[in-house]
Amino acid sequence: MPAKQPRTYADIIRHSFTSLLTTIGIVIVLTVSVTLVVDQLLRAQNQAEQLSASLQTSQVTNFQDWLAINRSSGLNSHNTFVFIKNANGSTTSLLPHGNALANASTWSVPFTHLTYFKGLGLFFAETLKTGGRTYHLYIGMHVLVGNLHVLIAVLIIAIGLSLLIGLFFVRRLAKRISAPTIQLAQAAQQAAANPETTQTELPQPQEPVEISQLAKDFNQLLASQNGRLQRERQFISDASHELRTPIATIRGNIKLIERRGDKHPEVIPESLGFIDQESLRMQHLIENLLHLSRADRAEVTLQPLNIAQLTQSVVTHYQPLVTQPLSFIGPGDPVMALGDTDMLHQILTALLDNAHKYSPADQPITVTVAQSAGQITVTVADQGTGIPVADRAHIFERFYRVDASRSSKIEGSGLGLAIVSQLVQLNQGTITVSDNDPRGTKFTVILQATDELA
Structure with a gap:
């Protein structure tokens, strides 16, 4: 069995609208038809009751008596027939052309007083016994059938015209409603076709509100993706730069040994020292990169x-x-x-390393633990040079160094605080930086307090 093809907005709206109009039309036809039939049956029953009362009173036996009763009752003699069954079994028709009705094949409608005469139509039937005679009354329902035919034909035409007009407007409505979605989808496809480039914002229509909110959510997602892409590019650029320097130093010293090692053996120990120092720097950088990579994928169970x-x-x-x-x-x-x-141990060690590198050798470093309002704060405060306010928003970014002029003087790759920030997030905490009093920097880690004991 072939899979069902997905439908567009327009298809769904057209199908729903057509089904709705068709259902409404059927309900209207059935309601009006049933109302008309019930009304006509009540009228026929009322006529039959009047005729039965007249027959019981007069007990007519011939056509002239029937005409007199018919004129006094206001009944339509062309639409009403009476047959009399006498005690001896003979049948008398009170209308000259009633014999055709008596000889026609009949079919009774179940649970009703309706009888169908082949070739003559539908009649309301009633039986009355009085004075040794049985009167069979038949009131024609030709008017009802004709009215039903006309009514159904008119309703079908009206519903058909309504469907045609409605589908025209529904087509326009569906196109108007689906246009923002199609535009949004096309813009999203263009964005997906160039995943490596910075994506522009998707168009955000004012209405429908749902599509506007969807576009807003997409733009927020794109903004997050653009930021992540920019950080990855910056990360690759910074990592390449950080690795390029030690590699160039190592290669330069190797070339120096190759050119001058034989004639000037004294350069060999110095060059090997540089090679060892730079290779150690590369090792630390790679280890930090691995820490960040593991932290991005880590699944932590807090205890x-x-x-x-x-x-x-x-x-x-x-x-x-x-x-x-x-x-x-x-x-x-x-x-x-x-x-x-393990992670909290690494966080504290990294913060102490940072305080040690940027503080004078004789200035104290204070570590404080406090508890308040369901939170635990761990603060590492130093008496160093401090961090400018403009740099505080970036110090947790990868490879960011506050003072570029001191980057070569102070060891480090600029990844320590980025790793700390990632590890704090994994522990469902936050980290902030502020000024220390009277000088220096204060890092504060906030964790969730618990009443459970280890």
Whole structure:
């Protein structure tokens, strides 16, 4: 069985409108027809009751008596017939042409007083017994049938014209409604055809509201995609730049050894030192890139941790590695938060590394743990040179260095804080940077507090 072809807006609207009009037309035809039939049957029944009452009173036996009753009752003699069955079994018709009706084949409509006479039409039938005679009354329903024919024909013509006119307007309506969607789809196809380029905003119509909202959502998605694409390009450019320098240094020193190593062996140890230093720099850069890559794909299960104990342990183990005095401030009681032990250890170490690199050797670094309003804050504050306000929005970007003039003087690839930001997000926390008092920088990590014990 072939798959059903998907339909357009116009097809769906036309099909729905046609079905609606057809259903309404059928309901109208049935309602009017049933109403007319019931009305005519009630009229025929009323006539039959009047005629039955007259027959019971007069008990006519011939055509002249019938004419007198017919004239006094106002009945239509051309539409009404009476047959009399006598006690001896003979049948008398009160109209000269009634014998044709008596001899015609009949078919009774179930559950009604209607009888169909072949070749003569539909009649309302009633039987009355009085004075030894049985009167069979037949009132013709020709007017009803004729009216039904005319009514149905008129309704069919009216419904047909309504369908034609309606389909014309529906076609225009469907085209008007689907135009913004088609325009949006074409723009989206053009955007999808060039995934490597920065995408322009899709057209956003004012109406329908649903399509306008869809276009707005698409534009937000495109803006996010453009930002991600721009960051990836910048990341590739920065990574290439960072790798190009040590590779060039390594190749230059290798060439120097090849050219002058035989005659000037003293250059060999110095060149090997440069090669070792630059290769170590490349190793750190690649390790940081791998950290970022793993963090982007990591799935973390957060568990209750004593942040105060973990932070104090990191500070204690880090103190012998730096010249700055480290101090820890925190409550003596357990401070429980949701997090991952290894990642939080890496976050704290990276923040301490950053404070160590940008602080004078004799200035203190303070690590503080506090709890308030269902949150745990871990703050690393230094007395260094500080970070300008304009740079604070970018310090968590990959390869961003605050002071380009010091980039060569201070070791680092500009990936440390980007890794910290990614790890904090994985722990469902936030990180902010602000000025320290009286000088320096303060990094604050905010985590979710929990009442559970580890």
